Amino acid sequence: MAVVQDKDAPRLLQALVARGLRATRLASSGGFLREGNVTLLLGLDDGRVEEALAIIAETCKSRQQLVTPLSPIGGPVDSYVPYPIQVQVGGATVFVLQVERYVKL
Amino acid sequence: MAVVQDKDAPRLLQALVARGLRATRLASSGGFLREGNVTLLLGLDDGRVEEALAIIAETCKSRQQLVTPLSPIGGPVDSYVPYPIQVQVGGATVFVLQVERYVKL
Amino acid sequence: MAVVQDKDAPRLLQALVARGLRATRLASSGGFLREGNVTLLLGLDDGRVEEALAIIAETCKSRQQLVTPLSPIGGPVDSYVPYPIQVQVGGATVFVLQVERYVKL
Numbered sequence: 218m219a220v221v222q223d224k225d226a227p228r229l230l231q232a233l234v235a236r237g238l239r240a241t242r243l244a245s246s247g248g249f250l251r252e253g254n255v256t257l258l259l260g261l262d263d264g265r266v267e268e269a270l271a272i273i274a275e276t277c278k279s280r281q282q283l284v285t286p287l288s289p290i291g292g293p294v295d296s297y298v299p300y301p302i303q304v305q306v307g308g309a310t311v312f313v314l315q316v317e318r319y320v321k322l
Numbered sequence: 323m324a325v326v327q328d329k330d331a332p333r334l335l336q337a338l339v340a341r342g343l344r345a346t347r348l349a350s351s352g353g354f355l356r357e358g359n360v361t362l363l364l365g366l367d368d369g370r371v372e373e374a375l376a377i378i379a380e381t382c383k384s385r386q387q388l389v390t391p392l393s394p395i396g397g398p399v400d401s402y403v404p405y406p407i408q409v410q411v412g413g414a415t416v417f418v419l420q421v422e423r424y425v426k427l
Numbered sequence: 428m429a430v431v432q433d434k435d436a437p438r439l440l441q442a443l444v445a446r447g448l449r450a451t452r453l454a455s456s457g458g459f460l461r462e463g464n465v466t467l468l469l470g471l472d473d474g475r476v477e478e479a480l481a482i483i484a485e486t487c488k489s490r491q492q493l494v495t496p497l498s499p500i501g502g503p504v505d506s507y508v509p510y511p512i513q514v515q516v517g518g519a520t521v522f523v524l525q526v527e528r529y530v531k532l
């Protein structure tokens with residue numbers, strides 16, 4: 218499962234399809250910034266995981282962005298004054314899970 | 323992966339972010355009641371699973387609710403007359419899956 | 428996790444609920460055709476996986492469909508002329524994952 222930026226998702230899907238790699242796209246949003254992003258479910262043969270990771274690395278560039286979080290990180294909610302902070306977004310967060318069985322009906 | 327009530331999701335996300343735990347939010351709905359709920363994807367270090375479960379338990383209270391399911395449970399569809407039943411909702415349903423590899427690109 | 432066609436999802440959910448099998452529905456879309464489909468998260472006891480697979484097989488019929496993909500498969504984007512191709516859709520794609528722990532809060 219790979220969580221990627223909204224902006225990078227179309228190019229990533231096109232690159233995966235071009236290599237015959239299958240994917241399902243789920244709309245999602247980040248827990249911290251609450252902005253929309255994309256979670257992709259990729260069912261891959263063991264031998265093609267590295268290839269998929271390389272495609273994700275090529276198409277999902279990581280970059281700096283100035284953002285203002287909606288709520289305090291750890292402090293009390295009522296005395297919170299929102300202020301912009303610099304975070305590293307883009308890139309991709311990938312979880313590789315072992316599939317016990319793959320069934321095509 | 324944790325399935326929680328719509329109403330509990332914002333407080334749960336805030337509590338997770340406050341402890342520096344990362345999460346991705348997916349819009350979902352229940353198979354039985356067909357009401358909207360929230361599925362959270364939490365990539366956690368092995369050592370922080372208990373802490374995350376404790377945060378989920380604190381913020382997602384389980385409660386009784388009177389509901390009318392849209393379709394029959396097991397019986398024929400055409401002779402179905404909807405009637406309210408008491409179900410236990412809220413709380414959270416959590417599936418802990420072993421992640422083989424975690425890759426940050 | 429089972430990826431099924433939009434059209435088959437309501438009947439599949441009804442059949443699962445009728446047998447007391449629990450499910451969560453996530454809105455999704457296909458990587459290739461970019462059409463909406465449905466991803467179901469089914470938390471099942473080990474002994475009921477076969478039963479769930481049989482229900483999915485019965486309710487999700489696979490069929491031929493004429494479609495025109497939005498973008499080229501592998502070739503250059505600028506010289507692409509969309510043309511209809513015959514693909515096999517419907518059916519279901521199921522990933523069975525081992526759950527290490529199931530927690531109900």
Ligand SMILES: Nc1ncnc2c1ncn2[C@@H]1O[C@@H]2COP(=O)(O)O[C@H]3[C@@H](O)[C@H](n4cnc5c(N)ncnc54)O[C@@H]3COP(=O)(O)O[C@H]2[C@H]1O
Pocket residue numbers: 220221246247248249250251252254290304305306307308309310339340341342343344345346347363364365366
């Ligand atoms: N408590 C905190 N304090 C300071 N900065 C924080 C923070 N939590 C997140 N950030 C920063 O904000 C960016 C966006 O996080 P968000 O949770 O909205 O959006 C996240 C989230 O949807 C997903 N994600 C990342 N790690 C995850 C994990 N372990 N589990 C589940 N989802 C994850 O990927 C998106 C992008 O993550 P990425 O790491 O590239 O970028 C993160 C990170 O640089």
Ligand SMILES: Nc1ncnc2c1ncn2[C@@H]1O[C@@H]2COP(=O)(O)O[C@H]3[C@@H](O)[C@H](n4cnc5c(N)ncnc54)O[C@@H]3COP(=O)(O)O[C@H]2[C@H]1O
Pocket residue numbers: 325326351352353354355356357359395409410411412413414415444445446447448449450451452468469470471
């Ligand atoms: N066949 C049935 N007969 C009688 N009562 C039934 C039933 N199926 C469900 N219920 C009751 O209705 C509540 C809502 O179920 P729903 O499927 O809409 O919404 C569910 C579903 O989206 C998800 N969920 C629970 N267990 C799951 C599982 N094993 N696999 C996937 N999703 C699950 O968590 C939500 C809340 O579940 P929770 O257990 O707290 O609460 C459930 C349960 O108390």
Ligand SMILES: Nc1ncnc2c1ncn2[C@@H]1O[C@@H]2COP(=O)(O)O[C@H]3[C@@H](O)[C@H](n4cnc5c(N)ncnc54)O[C@@H]3COP(=O)(O)O[C@H]2[C@H]1O
Pocket residue numbers: 234235236237238239240241242258259260261430431456457458459460461462464500514515516517518519520
């Ligand atoms: N590169 C390609 N070249 C030619 N034909 C291609 C192709 N990629 C997909 N197709 C065909 O198009 C149908 C729809 O694919 P889509 O990606 O939109 O929608 C897919 C996708 O959302 C999901 N899916 C299938 N296999 C998957 C996998 N390994 N990983 C993740 N999602 C998968 O299930 C949906 C239905 O898949 P299904 O196999 O029944 O049907 C597929 C397949 O017959």
